[in-house]
Amino acid sequence: MRGGLHMYCEEKIQLKDDFWGEKVRLIREKVLPYQWEALNDRIEGADKSYCIRNFRTAARVNALRRQGATLPEQPTDDFVSLPRGNALLPEHKKGDNAFYGYVFQDSDLYKWIEAAAYSLMMKADDSLEHTIDEMVDLLEEATLNDGYLDTFYSIKNPKKRFSNLRDHHELYCFGHLAEAAVAYYEATGKKQLLHLAERFADLICELFGKEEGKCHGYPGHELAEMALVRLYRHTGKTSYLELARYFVLERGREPNYFRKEHGEKDSDMRYYQAQQPVLEQMEAVGHAVRAMYLYSGLTDLAVEYDDGELAKVAKRLWKNVTRKKMYITGGVGATSHGEAFSYAYDLPADSAYAETCAAIGLVFWAKRMLQLQPKGEYADVMERALYNSVLSGISLDGTEFFYTNPLEVDPKACKEDERLWHVRSRRAKWFGCACCPPNLARLIGSITRYIAHHAENTTWIDLYMGSVLRTKWQGKTVEIETTSHLPYTSEIAVRLNNPSEAEGTLAIRIPGWAEQWSVEVEDEDGTVWPVDLANVQSETLNSCGDGQQKAGMSYEYREGYLYLAIYGQKKVIIRPHFAMKPVFYEANSLVRENSRQMSLVCGPLVYCLEEVDNGAQQHMLYASPEAVEQAETYTLPFLGREAVGYQFAGFRKKANTVSDPLYHKAEREEYQPVTLKWIPYFAWANREEGEMRVWIYKK
Structure with a gap:
C-alpha cells in the first residue's frame, strides 16, 4: 500500500496560537469536565444521555450471562427518533436491565475519550487519565467473549446483532471506538482500549466481506471506513484496510443489501448514499454527516491504494458539494428532512440545517483531500468551515451547543413556526442525540493535526496557526515555527531552522480570500528577497560567493501554494503579506x-x-x-x-x-x-x- 501523504500527530506540533490555544484550553478545562457530567446525566435541566448508564447495564447483564443466568430477550426493532424541539427523553428506572436513549449512544463516550486523549497529548492530567482507565475497564466488562461491543444489542438481545445494519449503528459505534483507541494509545502508550478495538475489528473482518458465507452488508451510518484505515495505519493489519475498501465498493451495488435486509423493493436509498455503487455517484445526496464520513473514508482509500477511480469520485463529489451545496459559512446539509443535502443551489438561510457534525465531517474530508492532492481550495474550505460553521456549534464558555447552524434566525419563528422546529435561537445544554458536542471536543482538541502535512522532503503549511513543527528533510531534523494573528489580522511569519542545511521544500498556502498578496524571504545572511509575482511560476533566489552558487532558494506557485525549494540555508524567514479587509x-x-x-x-x-x-x-x-x-x-x-x-x-x-x-x-x-x-x-x-x-x- 502506498500510505501516501500524511498529517502530523500532536507530539510533532506544539500549538502556540492565541486564538486556537484559548479554544484548546477551554476544551481541557471546561468542556471535557462538563461533558463528563452530561454523559452521566448530572446536568440539571439538560436532555439525558444515558450513555454511561448503558455501559454499566451492559457490564452487569454480561456478567449475569457468564454466570449462566437466562435473561429475557427484548425487542430490537425500536429506534428513538429525535424529538421535535429536543424534548426531554423519559426518565429511566434505576437498576433495571434496559437500554435507554438512541441506538448510537455508545459513540458519545468514545468521542469523549478521543477528545480527552488529545488533551492528554497537550498536557498531562492524572485525574483525567484515571477516569478514562476506569471507563476502559467498564468497556472490557461490557465486551462479549468474541470481542463484540455494543450496549444496545448486548442488553436487549445479542442474538439479533448485525440484523439491522441500515438503521442501527453497531459499525458506526465501532468506528468511534477504534478512533478513540488509537488516540488514547498515542497519548499514553496504554494498549487495553486498543486491544478491545482490535478484537472487535477482527470479529467484523471475520463476519463481513465478499467471501461466500460472510455478510455482504456495509454500515448504515458511515464512519467505520475511515476508522478502519486509521486502525490499519496504526497496526499494519491489511485486513482492516481491505474491509474498509469492501465497505465502500459494496455500497449501493445490486442486489441492494439494505432493501434485502428490510424486504423493501422501492425504498429511497439516497439517504444512505446507497442508491447506486459509489464509483458511479455523481452528486452528494442524503444525510449530510453520513455523506461526509463516507467521502472521507473513500478518499483515505484513494490515498492508500493510489486508486485513480476513487480519487476521481472524491474530486467529483467535492466539486458538487463545494460549488453547489455548501453555505458560505462552510455548513452543509440544507434541509431538515433527513438532515440532508437538498438539490443544487437550494441553500435557504432561515431553515438551514447545516448540522455541526456535517461541518466537522467536511473538515475531515478536506484534510484527506489535501493528502490526496495538495490544492489550496481544499484548505480554503477546511478553514472556512472551522472558523464558522464548526465554532458556531459551541458557546464561548463551552457549556452550550448548537445542533444546527442556520444563517438567519428570528426567535419568534423558532417558537411558533413548526417548519422551523430544528432552528434554535439559543444553544442547548445538551441533546438526547448528542453527537455534536463530543465531536466538537475531539476536533478542536486535535486542531494541530490540521495545520500541516508532509511527504518525503516537502512540508505544506495548510492553516496559519501559531505553532512549532518538527519534521525531517533528508533524514535530518528541521523546525518550522509559525506566528499568526489570524483570524483578526493577517500578520504572519514562518521561520525555518535548518541547522544541518538539509534540502527540502516548504509550501505555504496562499489563501483564496487574499485577493492581493506578496511574500518576502529573508535568508541566513539577512538578505531579503521579494518574490516576484510577475515571474512566480518559476524563479530562483541565489546567495553567491566567489562567483559560485553556495546556497539559495527557488520558488514556484501552483494550485494555491507557493513552493520554496531551500538548499544550503540554516535559517530562513518567510513573511507572507495577505490583503485582508472586509x-x-x-x-x-x-x-x-x-x-x-x-x-x-x-x-x-x-x-x-x-x-x-x-x-x-x-x-x-x-x-x-x-x-x-x-x-x-x-x-x-x-x-x-x-x-x-x-x-x-x-x-x-x-x-x-x-x-x-x-x-x-x-x-x-x-x-x-x-x-x-x-x-x-x-x-x-x-x-x-x-x-x-x-x-x-x-x-
Whole structure:
C-alpha cells in the first residue's frame, strides 16, 4: 500500500496560537469536565444521555450471562427518533436491565475519550487519565467473549446483532471506538482500549466481506471506513484496510443489501448514499454527516491504494458539494428532512440545517483531500468551515451547543413556526442525540493535526496557526515555527531552522480570500528577497560567493501554494503579506434565496448582524456594496482582547404599522440611515437572545 501523504500527530506540533490555544484550553478545562457530567446525566435541566448508564447495564447483564443466568430477550426493532424541539427523553428506572436513549449512544463516550486523549497529548492530567482507565475497564466488562461491543444489542438481545445494519449503528459505534483507541494509545502508550478495538475489528473482518458465507452488508451510518484505515495505519493489519475498501465498493451495488435486509423493493436509498455503487455517484445526496464520513473514508482509500477511480469520485463529489451545496459559512446539509443535502443551489438561510457534525465531517474530508492532492481550495474550505460553521456549534464558555447552524434566525419563528422546529435561537445544554458536542471536543482538541502535512522532503503549511513543527528533510531534523494573528489580522511569519542545511521544500498556502498578496524571504545572511509575482511560476533566489552558487532558494506557485525549494540555508524567514479587509460576497444567482443579498467576509471569518447591536426586523436592513470600503473596526470585549467587529453606514427601510393594510399599492421606498454593526458568525447567540442574519439586502 502506498500510505501516501500524511498529517502530523500532536507530539510533532506544539500549538502556540492565541486564538486556537484559548479554544484548546477551554476544551481541557471546561468542556471535557462538563461533558463528563452530561454523559452521566448530572446536568440539571439538560436532555439525558444515558450513555454511561448503558455501559454499566451492559457490564452487569454480561456478567449475569457468564454466570449462566437466562435473561429475557427484548425487542430490537425500536429506534428513538429525535424529538421535535429536543424534548426531554423519559426518565429511566434505576437498576433495571434496559437500554435507554438512541441506538448510537455508545459513540458519545468514545468521542469523549478521543477528545480527552488529545488533551492528554497537550498536557498531562492524572485525574483525567484515571477516569478514562476506569471507563476502559467498564468497556472490557461490557465486551462479549468474541470481542463484540455494543450496549444496545448486548442488553436487549445479542442474538439479533448485525440484523439491522441500515438503521442501527453497531459499525458506526465501532468506528468511534477504534478512533478513540488509537488516540488514547498515542497519548499514553496504554494498549487495553486498543486491544478491545482490535478484537472487535477482527470479529467484523471475520463476519463481513465478499467471501461466500460472510455478510455482504456495509454500515448504515458511515464512519467505520475511515476508522478502519486509521486502525490499519496504526497496526499494519491489511485486513482492516481491505474491509474498509469492501465497505465502500459494496455500497449501493445490486442486489441492494439494505432493501434485502428490510424486504423493501422501492425504498429511497439516497439517504444512505446507497442508491447506486459509489464509483458511479455523481452528486452528494442524503444525510449530510453520513455523506461526509463516507467521502472521507473513500478518499483515505484513494490515498492508500493510489486508486485513480476513487480519487476521481472524491474530486467529483467535492466539486458538487463545494460549488453547489455548501453555505458560505462552510455548513452543509440544507434541509431538515433527513438532515440532508437538498438539490443544487437550494441553500435557504432561515431553515438551514447545516448540522455541526456535517461541518466537522467536511473538515475531515478536506484534510484527506489535501493528502490526496495538495490544492489550496481544499484548505480554503477546511478553514472556512472551522472558523464558522464548526465554532458556531459551541458557546464561548463551552457549556452550550448548537445542533444546527442556520444563517438567519428570528426567535419568534423558532417558537411558533413548526417548519422551523430544528432552528434554535439559543444553544442547548445538551441533546438526547448528542453527537455534536463530543465531536466538537475531539476536533478542536486535535486542531494541530490540521495545520500541516508532509511527504518525503516537502512540508505544506495548510492553516496559519501559531505553532512549532518538527519534521525531517533528508533524514535530518528541521523546525518550522509559525506566528499568526489570524483570524483578526493577517500578520504572519514562518521561520525555518535548518541547522544541518538539509534540502527540502516548504509550501505555504496562499489563501483564496487574499485577493492581493506578496511574500518576502529573508535568508541566513539577512538578505531579503521579494518574490516576484510577475515571474512566480518559476524563479530562483541565489546567495553567491566567489562567483559560485553556495546556497539559495527557488520558488514556484501552483494550485494555491507557493513552493520554496531551500538548499544550503540554516535559517530562513518567510513573511507572507495577505490583503485582508472586509468585503461583501454575493451568492451565485442560481441560489434564489440569496437574490440581491450580500454577506460580509473578512479573511477566514464570515460576519453577521445581531439584534442586540442592530435592532429587530433585520429584514428591513440594507447596505450598498461600496459602504464596506469605509468600514471601521470596533472592539468586542465579550469575545476577547484581539477580537474586532466592523461597522459602517447602512439603511433601514421605513416599516409599516399594524394598522396598515396587509397589501397596498407599490410606492417609492423610504430609508433611514443607520450604522450596521457586524460580529463574527461563530460568536452569535452569546449575549442577549434576538434576531441574527448573515445576508443583508443590497441597495
